[in-house]
Amino acid sequence: MKTRLILILSLCLLLAIGLALFIGATSLSFNHPAFLQVRLPRVLLSALVGLLLAISGVILQGVLRNPLADPYILGISAGGGVGAALSMVLGAQFVVFGISSIPLSAFFFSLTAVYVVYRLSQVAGRTSPETLILAGVALSAFCSAILALIIKISGNLEAVYFWLLGSLSSANWVNVITTLPYALAGIIIAYYFSKELNALLLGEEMAATLGVEIEKVQLVLIGTASLMTAAAVSVSGLIGFVGLIIPHWIRLMVGPNHRYLIPLSALSGMLLMVVADMLARVILAPLAMEIPVGVVMALFGAPFFLYLLRRRRLEGK
Amino acid sequence: MPVLEIENLVSGYSPHKPIVKDITFSVDDGEFVGIVGPNGSGKTTLLRSIVGLVAINSGSIKISEHKLEHLDKRELARRVAFVPQMMEPINGFTVRDLVMLGRTPYFERFSFDSNDDRDAVNWAIAELKIDNLIERQVTELSGGEFQRVAIARALAQEPRLLLLDEPISHLDIRYQVKLCKLLRQLRSHRSIIATFHDLNMAARFCSKLILLKNGELIAAGKPFDVVTPENIWRAYRIKVTIKKNSDKQRSKYVLLP
Numbered sequence: 001m002k003t004r005l006i007l008i009l010s011l012c013l014l015l016a017i018g019l020a021l022f023i024g025a026t027s028l029s030f031n032h033p034a035f036l037q038v039r040l041p042r043v044l045l046s047a048l049v050g051l052l053l054a055i056s057g058v059i060l061q062g063v064l065r066n067p068l069a070d071p072y073i074l075g076i077s078a079g080g081g082v083g084a085a086l087s088m089v090l091g092a093q094f095v096v097f098g099i100s101s102i103p104l105s106a107f108f109f110s111l112t113a114v115y116v117v118y119r120l121s122q123v124a125g126r127t128s129p130e131t132l133i134l135a136g137v138a139l140s141a142f143c144s145a146i147l148a149l150i151i152k153i154s155g156n157l158e159a160v161y162f163w164l165l166g167s168l169s170s171a172n173w174v175n176v177i178t179t180l181p182y183a184l185a186g187i188i189i190a191y192y193f194s195k196e197l198n199a200l201l202l203g204e205e206m207a208a209t210l211g212v213e214i215e216k217v218q219l220v221l222i223g224t225a226s227l228m229t230a231a232a233v234s235v236s237g238l239i240g241f242v243g244l245i246i247p248h249w250i251r252l253m254v255g256p257n258h259r260y261l262i263p264l265s266a267l268s269g270m271l272l273m274v275v276a277d278m279l280a281r282v283i284l285a286p287l288a289m290e291i292p293v294g295v296v297m298a299l300f301g302a303p304f305f306l307y308l309l310r311r312r313r314l315e316g317k
Numbered sequence: 318m319p320v321l322e323i324e325n326l327v328s329g330y331s332p333h334k335p336i337v338k339d340i341t342f343s344v345d346d347g348e349f350v351g352i353v354g355p356n357g358s359g360k361t362t363l364l365r366s367i368v369g370l371v372a373i374n375s376g377s378i379k380i381s382e383h384k385l386e387h388l389d390k391r392e393l394a395r396r397v398a399f400v401p402q403m404m405e406p407i408n409g410f411t412v413r414d415l416v417m418l419g420r421t422p423y424f425e426r427f428s429f430d431s432n433d434d435r436d437a438v439n440w441a442i443a444e445l446k447i448d449n450l451i452e453r454q455v456t457e458l459s460g461g462e463f464q465r466v467a468i469a470r471a472l473a474q475e476p477r478l479l480l481l482d483e484p485i486s487h488l489d490i491r492y493q494v495k496l497c498k499l500l501r502q503l504r505s506h507r508s509i510i511a512t513f514h515d516l517n518m519a520a521r522f523c524s525k526l527i528l529l530k531n532g533e534l535i536a537a538g539k540p541f542d543v544v545t546p547e548n549i550w551r552a553y554r555i556k557v558t559i560k561k562n563s564d565k566q567r568s569k570y571v572l573l574p
Contacts, residue, residue: 192426199421201407209368210474211394211422255409259429 002260005253009267016271017043020278024285042171045235046277046293047270048179049168050242052232054269055190056225057243058261062197063221064118065204066129067248068308071110071229072240074136078143079113080106080226080233081163085147089154103182106230113139114226144238166239166294168277175235182231187266189224193217194258201256239294241301242269248308276300318382319343320478320508321367325376328366329532332374336362338532339376344478344525349501350510351523351540355553359532360512361402364480367510368399381477394422398471402482404463406455412466413451416441419473441472444503461492465499472503479503481511485518497522517569520544528552544570 020043021035022028028035053071060069060076071077087105120135121128147163162170190197196217199207208214232239250264273293280293321344329336337359344350352360365371367378369385378385380396388396398419407415419441420434442448445465450458455466464484471479484500485493493515500509501522513519519526520540528535528543530552536543541561549557549570557570 195421195424195426199418201410202418203405205370206399206401206404207421208370208390209394209397209399210418211391213390251409255411255414256407257410257414 002254002264005260005264006267009264009271013047013267013271013274016274016278017047020046020274023278024281037173038171041173041176042168042277043274044176045171045179046168046273048176048183049232049236049239050269050271050273051183051266052179052186052228052269053239053242053273054246054265055187055243055262056228056232058247058258058265059190059197059221059225059228060243061247062200062258063218063225064132065200066132068129068133068244068305070241070244071225071232072238072242073133073140073244073305074117075113075139075143076110076117076136076226076229077233077238077240078140078147080110080230081147081238082143082150083107083109083230084234085150085163089150103178103227103231103234106234107227110226110230110233111223113143114222161292163237164294165292166237166297167280167290167292168236169290169292171235179231179235182228186224186228186231187262189220190258190262193221194262197221197258198256237292237294239273239297241297241305242272244308245301245304246272319345319379320348320381321510322379322382323367323376324379326363326366326378327374327376328371329362329374330371332372335374336532337366337371340529340532340534341376342527342534342537344508344510346477346508347504348508348525349504349523350508350525350527351519352510352512352527352529353514353516353519353543353552354529354535357531358529358552360529361482362532363529364399364482364510364512367478368397368480369393370399391422394474396476397478397480398474398476400467400471400479400481400484402486404467406458406463408456410455411451412447412453412455412458412469413438413442415455415466416451416469416473419470422474437473437475441469444472445469445499461488461496464488464492464496468500477507479507479509481509483512483514486514493518516544516549520569546570 021039024039028039056071060071060074061067083106084102087102117132117135117139121132123131144164151163196207196212199210199212204214246265246269247261250261250268254260254264276296277293280291280296284291323343324341326337326340327335340363352363354360362371366373380388380393416438417430417434420430420437423434442451445468447465447469450462450466455463458466468481485496488496497518500511503509523540525538526540526543527537528548535552536548544559546557546559549555555572557572560569560571
């Protein structure tokens with residue numbers, strides 16, 4: 001069942017990539033210069049961003065033991081957006097050991113955002129899922145405002161639009177190549193800790209009695225999720241709900257075992273973003289317009305989030 | 318060689334307000350020890366101290382002659398397993414999945430379940446007689462069934478020492494007896510410490526009892542020596558009379574009218 005699902009999803013992903021390569025505002029043939037320079041990197045980048053967001057959702061839900069956790073909802077994306085925008089606007093762009101300063105700055109702010117949200121939502125040493133979400137929403141609104149302010153002052157309205165709504169329209173090969181290592185490292189680290197994440201399903205204390213070094217695991221995994229979010233935000237702005245929808249959908253099909261949840265979420269995250277970005281390019285193509293992919297995701301994702309919230313209430317959890 | 322040695326243990330959640338106060342006892346191989354005492358006497362805190370969930374203020378806990386603080390978490394988890402009073406069933410897990418979590422202290426990175434893991438899980442499932450449940454979803458089990466699954470998960474850790482916090486409190490009397498009999502059989506492989514509210518059940522099934530009050534040890538020893546009118550008066554402030562069975566090994570209290 002699980003191996004077959006991996007196979008089916010891989011095939012779907014290949015099919016979607018194939019479709020996305022040839023469907024667009026204009027149909028491009030293989031040898032068209034725009035195919036190699038624009039279309040191909042864009043499709044690849046959408047897949048990478050999907051992987052980054054889906055896996056950071058899996059990690060955050062596992063570590064925070066909160067099924068509603070997601071980098072966008074917790075304000076980690078918006079925090080990262082502030083970091084990336086600051087780095088760009090202040091011209092503090094440099095490259096250390098082949099790593100660009102933009103994702104690093106985004107990472108620092110993402111991490112700060114997680115920390116703030118987590119501390120804000122702690123009441124007497126405990127966090128309830130709903131308080132965590134509320135703190136995330138508030139921080140997200142705050143960071144989005146700062147982000148808009150930064151970019152407005154810098155005088156580029158087009159960029160505000162890009163960052164806040166989330167878009168892959170600026171995709172290029174440099175983006176693909178700088179994003180790839182984060183995606184690879186992220187999924188390897190997540191998989192490395194898959195057994196700890198499974199033990200955490202029993203709660204922090206029970207995981208500790210099973211030999212899991214809770215603080216260390218939490219630190220590394222939250223850092224990883226923040227870095228993955230930051231890498232995604234740096235190239236695509238704020239795209240929500242991928243990290244929420246994907247793990248939920250996979251859990252419904254194969255259960256919460258992270259050994260399957262992680263690879264299957266990675267594949268489905270890529271599939272979802274490739275399709276969503278294709279839709280973003282195509283839907284308003286007759287009007288010669290492109291919808292930001294973040295808008296496509298929010299159109300589907302926000303109702304889904306509300307559905308989850310409501311189901312949790314009905315189940316009385 | 319004792320599996321567990323506790324000496325002058327003082328522990329609790331804050332250094333200023335210890336819950337367990339100056340407790341000393343040891344547990345030998347194959348013993349089934351019951352911890353009894355009124356509500357708030359520190360039974361659960363004592364149990365949780367042994368598995369490293371509660372800070373030790375002073376005194377020492379030794380597991381097979383290793384000091385608790387010198388064992389790393391994984392080593393400790395291979396020696397001591399803990400079954401809490403309440404455990405959330407994991408949505409989407411089968412019984413086998415849940416029992417397999419007990420193998421966490423043995424896992425290797427990036428590898429699938431080893432033959433050892435499968436053997437240990439099958440053994441734990443057979444010991445708890447839950448073979449018929451293995452493919453069931455844990456969320457669909459009754460309280461009694463889930464309790465046995467939770468214990469099988471702990472057994473899959475292959476611990477020398479199995480700790481259970483009020484294992485029978487939520488079970489009906491038929492399941493209480495069934496589970497206690499099962500636990501008594503298990504101790505041929507390991508030692509067990511469990512907390513109990515029901516003194517008579519504890520006296521009937523345990524090989525040794527520890528009676529606590531306000532975190533202090535009131536009495537320890539064979540059930541016969543611990544369950545006495547004087548000790549029960551000191552711990553619970555109720556008057557009882559004691560009935561002994563024919564071989565005088567077991568005793569039970571009866572409330573005085």
